[in-house]
Amino acid sequence: MQIQRRSFLIGAGGAAAGGLLAATAAHAESEAPSAPAASSDVVDFLGANQAGVYRPAAQQQHACFAAFKVLSRDAAELRSLLQKLTVKAGILGGGHKANEALPASELTGVTGAPPINSGIMGEDIPTAGFTMTLGLAGSLFDNPAYGVAAKKPKGLTDMKVFPKDQIDQEWTGGDLILQLCADSSDMVHYALRDIMKATRGQLQLQWKINGFHNRPRPDGAPRNLFGYKDGIVNPAQDEKLVWLGKDSGQPAWAEGGTFMVVRIIRMLVEFWDRVGLGEQDGMIGRHRGSGAPLGQDKETDAPDYASDPKGETIPLDAHIRLANPRTKETAGSRMLRRGYNYELGVDLNGNLQAGLIFASFQQNIQEQFEATQTRLANEPMTDYIEPFGGGYFFVVPGVQKEGGFLGEGLFA
Amino acid sequence: MTAPAAPPATMNDAVAAYHDYLAERLVELRGHALTLRANIGNGAVTAAMQAWLDAQQTWQRVGAAYGSFGDLGDAIAPGSRGLDGGAESPDFKGLRRIEYGLWHGQGAGELIPVVDKLLEDIAALEAKLPETAVEPSDMPLRLHEILEDAQRDHLSGRGDQGSGLALALARADVEATQEVLEVLRGLLENLKAGFPARLDAELAAVAAAIDATQRDDAWADYAKVPRDERQAVNAALGRALESLSLVPALFSTD
Numbered sequence: 001m002q003i004q005r006r007s008f009l010i011g012a013g014g015a016a017a018g019g020l021l022a023a024t025a026a027h028a029e030s031e032a033p034s035a036p037a038a039s040s041d042v043v044d045f046l047g048a049n050q051a052g053v054y055r056p057a058a059q060q061q062h063a064c065f066a067a068f069k070v071l072s073r074d075a076a077e078l079r080s081l082l083q084k085l086t087v088k089a090g091i092l093g094g095g096h097k098a099n100e101a102l103p104a105s106e107l108t109g110v111t112g113a114p115p116i117n118s119g120i121m122g123e124d125i126p127t128a129g130f131t132m133t134l135g136l137a138g139s140l141f142d143n144p145a146y147g148v149a150a151k152k153p154k155g156l157t158d159m160k161v162f163p164k165d166q167i168d169q170e171w172t173g174g175d176l177i178l179q180l181c182a183d184s185s186d187m188v189h190y191a192l193r194d195i196m197k198a199t200r201g202q203l204q205l206q207w208k209i210n211g212f213h214n215r216p217r218p219d220g221a222p223r224n225l226f227g228y229k230d231g232i233v234n235p236a237q238d239e240k241l242v243w244l245g246k247d248s249g250q251p252a253w254a255e256g257g258t259f260m261v262v263r264i265i266r267m268l269v270e271f272w273d274r275v276g277l278g279e280q281d282g283m284i285g286r287h288r289g290s291g292a293p294l295g296q297d298k299e300t301d302a303p304d305y306a307s308d309p310k311g312e313t314i315p316l317d318a319h320i321r322l323a324n325p326r327t328k329e330t331a332g333s334r335m336l337r338r339g340y341n342y343e344l345g346v347d348l349n350g351n352l353q354a355g356l357i358f359a360s361f362q363q364n365i366q367e368q369f370e371a372t373q374t375r376l377a378n379e380p381m382t383d384y385i386e387p388f389g390g391g392y393f394f395v396v397p398g399v400q401k402e403g404g405f406l407g408e409g410l411f412a
Numbered sequence: 413m414t415a416p417a418a419p420p421a422t423m424n425d426a427v428a429a430y431h432d433y434l435a436e437r438l439v440e441l442r443g444h445a446l447t448l449r450a451n452i453g454n455g456a457v458t459a460a461m462q463a464w465l466d467a468q469q470t471w472q473r474v475g476a477a478y479g480s481f482g483d484l485g486d487a488i489a490p491g492s493r494g495l496d497g498g499a500e501s502p503d504f505k506g507l508r509r510i511e512y513g514l515w516h517g518q519g520a521g522e523l524i525p526v527v528d529k530l531l532e533d534i535a536a537l538e539a540k541l542p543e544t545a546v547e548p549s550d551m552p553l554r555l556h557e558i559l560e561d562a563q564r565d566h567l568s569g570r571g572d573q574g575s576g577l578a579l580a581l582a583r584a585d586v587e588a589t590q591e592v593l594e595v596l597r598g599l600l601e602n603l604k605a606g607f608p609a610r611l612d613a614e615l616a617a618v619a620a621a622i623d624a625t626q627r628d629d630a631w632a633d634y635a636k637v638p639r640d641e642r643q644a645v646n647a648a649l650g651r652a653l654e655s656l657s658l659v660p661a662l663f664s665t666d
Contacts, residue, residue: 069640071647110604112661170639201614201651204643 041129041183045093047398048256050406052133052179053336053361054237059213060129060181062188063340065262065357066208067137067174067391071201075146079411081202085134085178086405088198092191095127106198118197120190128187132195133179134406135260135393140175148410153244153254153394155365159261162373164382171264171389174206179260179359185210207389209264211340211357220291220299225267225341225354226384228284229291232299233324235334241368242336242361253409256397258361261335261369264342264389267355272384283381285318293320302326322375333371335362355385365392419598423548426595430546433591434474438538441470441488445534448510449527452520461514465577468507472584475558475592481544487533491571499573505529508573515574552663555592556656558585559618563649567642569634576633579645583622589656590615603662607655614652621648 043051072078087103096102106116117125141152161167180191188210196203214222224230235241242258244250250257272280281287281294291299295313303314305326314321324334337360344353362368376382396407420426444467451460468489476485489508495501499512505526513523537544546554562585565571566578593600593615597608621644625637 069643069647071644108658110658110661112664113658114661197654200654201647204647204650206639206643 042095042127043093043129043131045090045131046400046402048400049243049258049398050131050133050395051093051398052131052181053242053258053338053395055131056129059338060131061183061213062181062185063211063213063357064180064188064192064208065177065211065340065359066180066192067177067206067262068203069173069206070140070143070175071204073145075148075411077202078146079405081199082134082407082410083405084198085132085195086399088191088195089132089134089406092125092132092194093127093130096125098123118190118193120186120193125190126187128182128184130180130182130187130191132191133181133260133395135177135179135395136407137173137175137177137391137393139173143175146410151251151253151410153250153257153259155259156392156394157365159263159391160370160373162387163377164385165387168388171207172391174391176203177260177262177391177393185212209342209344209357209389211342213340224356225269226272226280226284227288228280228286229299230356231337231339232291233334234336239334241332241334241363244363248363253412254394254397258363258395259365259369260393260395261358261360261362261365262390262393263358263387265356265358266347266353266386266388268351268384268386269354270351275384282315283319283379283384285314285320294318317379319376319379319381322379323372325375330371330375333368335360335368335372358387358390361395419601420595421598423551423599426551426599427546427548429595430551430592431541433595434546435538435541437470437474438534438541441467441474442531442534442538444470445527445531449524449531452510452514452523452527455519457514461575464507464510464514465575465580468511468577468581469584471507472562472581473588473591475554475585475588481537484533484537484540484544488530488537491565492573506533508571511575512573551592551596552660555589555596555659556653558589558592559649559653559656561585563653567634567646567649572634576635577631578634579622579625579637580631582645582649583619586615586619586622600659600662604658607658607662611652611655614648614655617648618645618652621645 043056045051047055049055070078070081072081084105087105091102091106102116108116138152138156138158140146141148141156159167159172178192178195180188180195182188182191192208196205214224216222221229221232237243244254244257246255248255277288285303286293286299290297292301293303293314295308296303303320303326305314305321308314310316311318311321324330337358339359340357342355342357347353360369397409399406399408420429444463448460448463448467451457451463471489476488487506489506490504491508492499492501492504492512495503498504499509504512507530509526510523510530512518513526562582566582566585569578572578590612593608593611600608600611621641624644625632625641
């Protein structure tokens, strides 16, 4: 620490110093984030639904899942927090040139104050395909200080503990989650730091984890850390399994939202690597090389369970078969998966702490995620994975017009 | 607190008021160090631990943790950073070394020499205080950075030498910051009207959040404080630090 980092007003009486207060808020008028310039990697913030779920179509390469305790003292503070986060999402997603005006709410009004931005991304902040997706946990609705209990979406419970889970309390909980995605890891870091600085005192990190998305090898769906193509089958938006519609039976404000499940799953990669390929393929139900269902050629081929009732080609307890039996009864339990891989140092036994940040989006956690997870309860792969953290969140509807804010419906 | 009835109107007056405050703290510190020496000599471990806390908190209230008294200040309570062997190093001295000894079963044989050296260092600092004048330019930094040190050294857990009393020390840092704010209040109000009042509220929130971690008026082991209570402290402190970080700029002539 350098003590003499700059010179100071010494011995000055008050009045003479007044001129120093000239605010830097030269652009005080525009409070709302300005519309981003057209660019191939801009993901529109505005829309009926939030970005980071179906938009962009190809998920970004990097992500941070950050769950926060909310320390707002009352509904007014909560509202202002959500407005602040909305402004941040717009600015970060739109990119920002150093010579462009910032909304007054972004400025300190003190000449010579520490820089507003950390400089990580250089002077001009690129868009980098950035999206911020905001979710609220049941605990936020339950907090009597906010008076929003009646707005709580049905089914927004605490995360259910499944038979093989090893939940670590340090990795669960939180009232609010931000899923920050971008095509560069520095942008993800920049965004989190920027958001936390702007909300200091109101948000306190509960847990956070960064993830990376692999490149397709050689093509098609990217591979997870077991070496298998993952996320091959995802429901399309028009299958209407994700967004809450008009007749969802949920509180009216929730229309256009969705439920998000985050599960942090340690994968015992050393153990997995000591298992024969045939056994690995049997546990997954796909060929490792091509990603095709066992007995098929291409990853996009549909498994033919009808002509394999005894599981001679694809074992009855293979992961893909239990997760999605491809029956009429189970079609509705499909969900949108948009997970990321993570690495997190070293376990006590000397193994890599690595795995999957499972993130799914669905209309109904119980009928989709939990129903699927229940079918998977005793799959052979459970020996190689250990879910230890995460949570359930409600991804609030999108902001449809300038001046609106995420979670506005809570206060209507 | 020794705040004058009216806040100092010039930086020189502020520094003078702050000097009076420091001189009183150093007298207190010497008293606590003498009690500490007696308790260690008598093998009264619990009383020695309390005397150590009193001394360390008084040193925090001096607000000199980041080296503003140069070598003299550094000698009172350096951490174990940078020492080969860390806390086990023979070069580890001062109040934090005594903390380490008391919480690791060490007795008079090991600790009395450390306390004696501490008493010498305190006497040297007292003797030189008039000429080791606090630089006026140091005051705005002090207002900001005493609590940066609280976050870096205490609430991170990294400065702990076994006592687990991070919150007690951070609480004393809040008081030190409030004292500096008191002597700078008039100047700061002129620079940015209403800003001292905002800092008052934010510092009070930090103090309240820290106090809320106590059980039966006793400090909890920081490692065992529930996460939600730590979050409340960290949130309040973080908010205050963002505001305090504007202070040097407000006083800057650049």
